[in-house]
Amino acid sequence: MEFPKMFRVKQELEGPMLTDIPGAVRDTIRSLRLHEKVKPGQTVAITSGSRGVANIATITKAVVDEMKALGLKPFIVPAMGSHGEATAEGQLKILAHYGITEATMGCPMKSSMEVVRIGDVKGLPVFCDKNAWGADHIAVVARVKAHTDFDGEIESGLFKMMAIGLGKQHGAEHYHRAGHQFSYAEIFPMTGQAVLDSGHVLFGLATVENGYEQTAKVQAVLPKDFGPVEKALLIEAKAWMARIPFEDIDVLIVDELGKNISGAGMDPNVTGRASVQKPAGKPRVRQLIVRDITPEAEGNAIGVGFADLTTQRLVRKINYVAMNMNAITSGVPDAAKVPITLENDREAVRTALGMIGLIPVEKAKVVRIKNTLHLTELDCSEPLAADVKAHKRLSAVTEPKPMTFDGSGNLPPF
Numbered sequence: 001m002e003f004p005k006m007f008r009v010k011q012e013l014e015g016p017m018l019t020d021i022p023g024a025v026r027d028t029i030r031s032l033r034l035h036e037k038v039k040p041g042q043t044v045a046i047t048s049g050s051r052g053v054a055n056i057a058t059i060t061k062a063v064v065d066e067m068k069a070l071g072l073k074p075f076i077v078p079a080m081g082s083h084g085e086a087t088a089e090g091q092l093k094i095l096a097h098y099g100i101t102e103a104t105m106g107c108p109m110k111s112s113m114e115v116v117r118i119g120d121v122k123g124l125p126v127f128c129d130k131n132a133w134g135a136d137h138i139a140v141v142a143r144v145k146a147h148t149d150f151d152g153e154i155e156s157g158l159f160k161m162m163a164i165g166l167g168k169q170h171g172a173e174h175y176h177r178a179g180h181q182f183s184y185a186e187i188f189p190m191t192g193q194a195v196l197d198s199g200h201v202l203f204g205l206a207t208v209e210n211g212y213e214q215t216a217k218v219q220a221v222l223p224k225d226f227g228p229v230e231k232a233l234l235i236e237a238k239a240w241m242a243r244i245p246f247e248d249i250d251v252l253i254v255d256e257l258g259k260n261i262s263g264a265g266m267d268p269n270v271t272g273r274a275s276v277q278k279p280a281g282k283p284r285v286r287q288l289i290v291r292d293i294t295p296e297a298e299g300n301a302i303g304v305g306f307a308d309l310t311t312q313r314l315v316r317k318i319n320y321v322a323m324n325m326n327a328i329t330s331g332v333p334d335a336a337k338v339p340i341t342l343e344n345d346r347e348a349v350r351t352a353l354g355m356i357g358l359i360p361v362e363k364a365k366v367v368r369i370k371n372t373l374h375l376t377e378l379d380c381s382e383p384l385a386a387d388v389k390a391h392k393r394l395s396a397v398t399e400p401k402p403m404t405f406d407g408s409g410n411l412p413p414f
Contacts, residue, residue, distance in 0.1 A: 003349060004366045004381035005400035011376055012393040015210025015240030018218065021055050025062035025205065028220040032203055040071030042136035044202060045110070045129075049165055050080035050094050052260035052296070052373070053143045053207060055215050057099035063141060063205060064107050074139075075108040076100065077132045079165030081172030082329035083259065085322045088112050097260075097296050115170050119194050124178055124187070126194040127171035137202035138166075144206045144233040146241060148264035149275050149332075152185030156263070157230045158204045158221070159192030166195065169329060176331040189227070196223045208233050211242040213373055242375040243270055244283050244367060245391055246384065250356045252285045253349065253368040255414050257303050258294030261371045264335065265303020266290065270372035273306045287352040291345055291411070293317050294371070302326045305337035308355075309348045313410070315341050344409030370414040379414075
């Protein structure tokens with residue numbers, strides 16, 4: 001079988017970019033006049049999640065420094081539901097991957113899977129990390145973005161961090177199970193609001209990223225303003241979000257998935273695949289290949305089940321304990337189902353091209369991306385040349401060349 005000729009495309013993305021992140025964090029926090037709400041010597045728990053948030057170590061350190069400037073005693077709590085194999089040590093290891101340690105942050109790290117039941121809302125118990133609940137104050141730090149599993153006015157951000165992040169494995173499992181009776185668009189706001197109503201939250205710091213996965217905005221917010229601020233920031237986040245700029249794709253090749261790329265491994269907002277309470281969207285993809293897993297994911301291949309084909313290379317790296325725990329906690333077993341597994345990339349692409357109906361190889365619309373987070377460059381097959389030329393934010397930077405494979409039958413690095 002012949003393979004398509006591919007050419008490299010650059011995509012111009014949208015959104016501003018902060019140049020002085022520590023300064024921006026400092027200024028927005030100081031605008032809240034928190035010195036009027038705290039007493040020197042009080043403790044404050046600062047949340048830190050498991051996602052690959054841009055500049056998260058820099059942002060977190062800036063928050064720590066501001067808390068110290070207020071005379072407070074900050075410490076960091078991993079707020080990531082069941083991630084890190086639902087162990088205290090595993091969650092600290094994830095934060096260390098992002099450069100967040102006691103040494104780099106200059107404050108203690110308190111990791112535990114223990115939670116406190118702090119109330120109930122509509123029959124749902126509300127949980128909070130025991131260490132965070134024991135502090136005088138909680139500072140909620142979270143990125144606002146489109147959620148992978150549902151659409152709503154509030155999706156992934158401050159409210160999710162309070163509900164799922166601080167709820168740890170116990171809360172995350174409970175809320176995901178509740179998703180069979182409620183929509184997540186209801187669960188996150190109402191459980192997060194219960195945490196706010198407790199009076200323990202001092203402030204939130206929301207971050208928003210541009211299409212280049214760089215920090216575009218940081219905004220500190222008082223508890224009373226969490227709702228309207230997060231709704232407004234989500235609109236901006238969606239406007240700046242990077243996407244694949246085609247409506248129909250015959251074969252989509254994704255080089256890597258991982259929890260550091262997306263909570264779903266591969267973001268359905270990018271692949272167009274249906275996910276939990278989110279219907280299928282665009283692009284419409286006939287066959288999806290995922291080639292590998294990121295080192296940072298440490299074998300958690302959650303999301304591999306939304307691909308049609310994968311490789312033995314990826315499957316050999318799967319940490320089934322971590323992946324299965326993630327799938328069970330979220331109540332989405334399909335995300336952990338291993339798809340048809342081929343020996344190498346050549347066989348995966350060959351198989352995919354054989355499952356797109358009567359479309360000949362030379363007319364197949366094939367797109368290759370590094371992952372669903374980094375979309376400034378794409379490889380496209382020749383039939384997409386006209387689409388690229390007509391798109392104001394796309395430009396071809398190479399001539400079409402035959403798809404090549406190395407001696408092991410694998411594609412070269414992206």
